[in-house]
Amino acid sequence: MKHGKKYVEAAKAIDRAALYDPAEAISLAKKAAIAKFDETIEVHIRTGCDGRHADQQIRGAVVLPHGTGKTVRVLVFARGAKADEAKAAGADFVGAEELLPKIQNEGWFDFDVVVATPDMMGVVGRLGRVLGPKGLMPNPKSGTVTMDVTKAVNDIKAGKVEYRLDKANIIHCAIGKASFTDEQLNDNFQTLMNAINKARPSALKGAYIKSVSVAPTMGPGVKINPAKVSA
Incomplete structure (x- = not known):
């Protein structure tokens, strides 16, 4: 893959063979953000898990202390008092069955996170084939299937991020924007890593965190010494 001049220039400041301390890696990643827009700073964590085994799956969510720098649009599936609660909490869209054709037939996806009360999962389940591949299906492990819709909406708006294994057993997560201070990014990074360390599956044998880059x-990516972030 051929990279542009800016990418090549930014990469010169990074030693590809080195394993950096988290703070130094984050500082280098910030300096390497040379696009004309406010780039997202992302963390990629390669684990020793085998996601094909249910007892080695990792999925959860954590509220980053400084948020992600992104405005998140929340859709809540709820009825009655819970729908009113969701609206009062600041959900962008609230509804029930009437939203199904809009999503299924019209391809409406003007939302980033879906929350549902447990009684609505029968309805939301019908959208599994469209929401699932986009990673939008509500899940109790990530706190998006809940009766406490106020807390769910507030947490998401405050900067809650979901982490999960992809097919290659890697976790990809945003920890903020290049415009954040080093301290803000460091705080967010440590909060995320603490949550992921706590989520280590008890069935896993051997190394849990194999590599980390930001x-x-x-x-370009900057490699972090995994020994500095493992529990």
Whole structure:
């Protein structure tokens, strides 16, 4: 893959063979964000898990202390008092069965996170084939299937991020924007890593966190010493 001049210039400041301390890696990743927009700083964590086994799956969510820098649009599936509660909490869209054709037939996806009360999961389940592949299906482990819709909406708006294994057993997560201070990004990074360390599956034998890198959206990755972030 051929990279542009800006990427090549930014990469010169990074030693590809080195394993950096988290603070230094985050600082380098911030400096490597040279696009014209405010790039997202992302963390990529390669684990020793085998997600094909149910007892080695990792999925959860954590509220980052400084948020993600992104405005998140929340859709809540709820009825009656719970629908009113969701609206009062600041949900962007609230509804029930009437939203199904809009999503299924019209391809409406003007939302980033879906929350549902448990009684609505029968309805939401009908959207599994469209929401599932986009990672939008509500899940109790990530706190998006809940009766406490106020807390769910507030947490998401405050900067809650979900982490889960992809097919290659890697976790990808945003920890903020390049415009954040080093301290804000460090706080968010440590909060995320603490949550992931706590989520270590008891069935896993051997190394849990194999490699960690941090990178801006359009820039090169910086490797972090996994020994400095493992529990």
